Amino acid sequence: MYKNRIKTTIDKLRVLIEEIKEENALIVVEGKNDKKSLEELGFTNIKPIAGKPQHIFLNELLNENSLIVILTDLDKEGRKQYGRICEYAERNGLRVDMRLRKVIAKLPVKQIESLANFLSKYENEYC
Helix, strand or coil, rough: CCCHHHHHHHHHHHHHHHHHHHHHHEECCCHHHHHHHHHHHCCEEEEEEECCCCCHHCCCCCCCCEEEEECCCCCCCHHHHHHHHHHHHCCCCEEECCCHHHHHHCCCCCCHHHHHHHHHHHHHHHH
């Protein structure tokens, strides 16, 4: 039962990944390791938060695509960052696509940097 639910979630995730890559949405992540993990999944339009004051980072978002995907970690701090960025983006006319985050939240992955490894390991063991 658990394996079937994980497989269904991963199948949804794979479809969403392709859709979001086609839309060329801007992917917002916390740091360089998150960016590297998502690059392994084929994403190219990724902007890490790390190393920049939050107000500068948020202002930079206004010069980007009108569609963003916020993939901060699913821990307490990551959820706080997600809320702040999402509120700022929507208040300033950017569209936030939450679908990918919601699907990842159904997996036993709490850090975005481990997503590519999780998917690779899952496919090697169960596919």
